[in-house]
Amino acid sequence: MNIKEAVISVLKNWNNFSGRACRSEFWYFYLSYNLILILLGFVNLFFILNFTESVFLLFNIIYITFQFIIIIPYTSVTSRRLQDRGISGWWQLSYITIIGIFVILIILMLPAKEDENKWGRNPLLDM
DSSP states (O other), X not given: OOHHHHHHHHHHTTTOOSSOXXXXXXXXXXXXXXXXXXXXXXHHHHHHHHSOHHHHHHHHHHHHHHHHHHHHHHXXXXXXHHHHHTSOGGGGGGGGSHHHHHHHHHHHHSOOSOSEETTEEOTTTTO
């Protein structure tokens, strides 16, 4: 799966919290999400340095709107990635604790545990 396919897949399945997502789907989406945030950050810095406060506020509204739009697809693909590993997507609630962020990050890096689990067949085997 390449980066374009991963982003399209995640955005198509934005409301699908069941099933599984392979590592490449999750990490390519995560990479593109962060690249967009970096790009928006540079544009924001440009607006701060060169324009009035009203343009800066308008851009901040666009930035925050992007974050709100992307939070559900991000949560969905993270849930499916955790399920690919064999644990429930509800583990994302451990983000509340500081240590939970690192635990989830490590789990997301690991390969799929089984060819088939209660959330379905390994997505890499269906290709």
